[in-house]
Amino acid sequence: MSELTPPSPPPxxxxxxxxxxxxxxxxxxxxxxxxxxxxxxxxxxxxxxxxTGGDGLTFMSDVxxxxxxxxxxxxxxxxxxxGSVLGPMTYSAAYWPVSMQEEMEQKPFDDSKxxxxxxxxxxxxxxxxxxxxxxxxxxxxxxxxxxxxxxxVPYNLNDMSHDxxxxxxxxxxxxxxxxxxxxxxxxxxxxxxxxKLDKAFEGQGIEFIVEKKADANYKCVSAASxxxxxxxxxxxxxxxxxxxxxxxxxxxxxxxxxxxxPKCKAWMESNLVDKVxxxxxxxxxxxxxxxxxxxxxxxxxxxxxxxxxxxxxxxxDFLGNSxxxxxxxxxxxxxxxxxxxxxxxxx
Numbered sequence: 010m011s012e013l014t015p016p017s018p019p020p021x022x023x024x025x026x027x028x029x030x031x032x033x034x035x036x037x038x039x040x041x042x043x044x045x046x047x048x049x050x051x052x053x054x055x056x057x058x059x060x061t062g063g064d065g066l067t068f069m070s071d072v073x074x075x076x077x078x079x080x081x082x083x084x085x086x087x088x089x090x091x092g093s094v095l096g097p098m099t100y101s102a103a104y105w106p107v108s109m110q111e112e113m114e115q116k117p118f119d120d121s122k123x124x125x126x127x128x129x130x131x132x133x134x135x136x137x138x139x140x141x142x143x144x145x146x147x148x149x150x151x152x153x154x155x156x157x158x159x160x161x162v163p164y165n166l167n168d169m170s171h172d173x174x175x176x177x178x179x180x181x182x183x184x185x186x187x188x189x190x191x192x193x194x195x196x197x198x199x200x201x202x203x204x205k206l207d208k209a210f211e212g213q214g215i216e217f218i219v220e221k222k223a224d225a226n227y228k229c230v231s232a233a234s235x236x237x238x239x240x241x242x243x244x245x246x247x248x249x250x251x252x253x254x255x256x257x258x259x260x261x262x263x264x265x266x267x268x269x270x271p272k273c274k275a276w277m278e279s280n281l282v283d284k285v286x287x288x289x290x291x292x293x294x295x296x297x298x299x300x301x302x303x304x305x306x307x308x309x310x311x312x313x314x315x316x317x318x319x320x321x322x323x324x325x326d327f328l329g330n331s332x333x334x335x336x337x338x339x340x341x342x343x344x345x346x347x348x349x350x351x352x353x354x355x356x
Contacts, residue, residue: 027056030066033143033184040070041137047146048243058150058244059251059290065097065148067176068240072184073105075141081107081189084181085229086174088196089121089237091166093266094273094296095151096245098166100173102145103232104181107189109141110228118231120224121238133239136232144232145180146240147173151293158295170196175209182213190216192230194223252289258282268298277302284308 030047034040047068050057057066076082084104091098105113116139121129136142149169157164174193182188195202203219210217220226224234246261258279264272277298281287287303288294294303 027053027066030068031180033069034071037071037137037140044068044070044137044146044240047148048240049247050249054247054249055251058249059152063153065150065153067148067180068146069180070137070144072181072186073141073143075106075109076104076143076186077184079187082181082186083107083110083190083192083229084178084188085192085223085227085231085233086177087121087194087224087230087234087237088170088173089234090241090266091170091196092268093293094268094277094298095263095266095292096248097151097241098149098154098170099237099241099244100147100149100170100177101233101237101240102174102177102181103136103142103229103236104144104186104188105139105142105229113142113228116228116232118228118235120222120231121234123225124235126242129235129239129242132232132235136236142232143181143186144236145177146236147177148240148244149173152290155292155294167197171202171205175206178210178215188213188215190218192218192220192223192227194230194234195219195221248291250289250291255289257289268296281306285310 029043034043045051046057047066082104083106084102086100086102088098088100090096116132116135118132118136124132136144154166154169157169158166174196178188178191191206193202193206199219199221203217206215206217206219218227223230225231245263245266248261250257257276259276262272263276264270266273268274268277277288277292280289281302284307287307288299292299294300
């Protein structure tokens with residue numbers, strides 16, 4: 010077993026490859042190559058995979074010519090990896106001209122959960138080979154999810170999902186695409202989500218359809234589902250650990266990454282190897298099963314109330330604690346789990 014060392018800080022300069030994200034590629038061939046970088050890390054995985062201090066990446070394919078020039082466009086949105094205890098959640102959008110809907114209905118796209126790995130990969134390649142279909146992938150790495158959910162005022166997963174969907178819609182609109190219909194596989198209550206979208210895009214002429222099982226009922230959502238699932242399925246086994254000198258027990262034998270998966274359970278049991286930092290950064294520290302293990306096996310850590318930067322006591326001490334300002338707070342070794350800000354400082 011090897012102990013964890015906090016990852017090195019990210020480089021100050023943004024590499025040209027990293028700067029390729031967040032905007033459309035120029036050609037479909039470039040989109041195919043950039044997607045490989047997104048899911049394998051390329052030759053700089055520390056920059057592609059790790060977002061300990063910021064958001065994960067947004068990949069955008071080239072914008073189909075048929076989606077420009079004022080054409081009405083339909084867009085579907087779905088996600089993958091929402092319930093996983095490790096690795097990213099991936100959000101994806103797929104879009105094409107409304108005028109081509111009948112042709113697109115003939116494609117074999119389906120809910121990614123209903124497809125084998127081989128078929129998902131095959132249909133994703135079909136999406137890549139369909140010049141009239143644009144696609145977007147937003148990666149929310151585990152560290153981003155943990156950091157957001159462990160704030161003093163949590164930024165929960167539903168809100169992250171909603172914001173990611175709206176971010177992708179706006180990214181497509183910025184390219185001059187006239188979206189007239191957006192169909193979304195719901196996160197949370199469909200009616201509430203739809204009201205949120207209607208308000209955010211009021212007056213922009215977009216009809217929103219928010220439903221359960223949209224990934225099985227609408228081809229554009231099925232295509233988005235496939236893109237999201239393929240991205241997550243390829244990022245997770247290609248993960249490169251940023252913790253220097255860390256070698257996981259059983260490698261990356263976590264299978265689906267879901268807490269009910271026996272292989273994932275075994276991996277979590279074997280890889281809590283550091284009593285303070287507990288797990289590597291691929292883990293979602295905000296998840297209940299992770300909190301429970303840290304509670305059981307982490308070491309106690311005492312946090313002083315004194316402000317470390319100024320040397321001054323906290324406001325609560327100033328207002329008069331019965332212990333004369335000497336109060337200490339004890340949390341468990343995974344206190345990074347208890348306080349998102351504290352976790353970010355430790356890692």
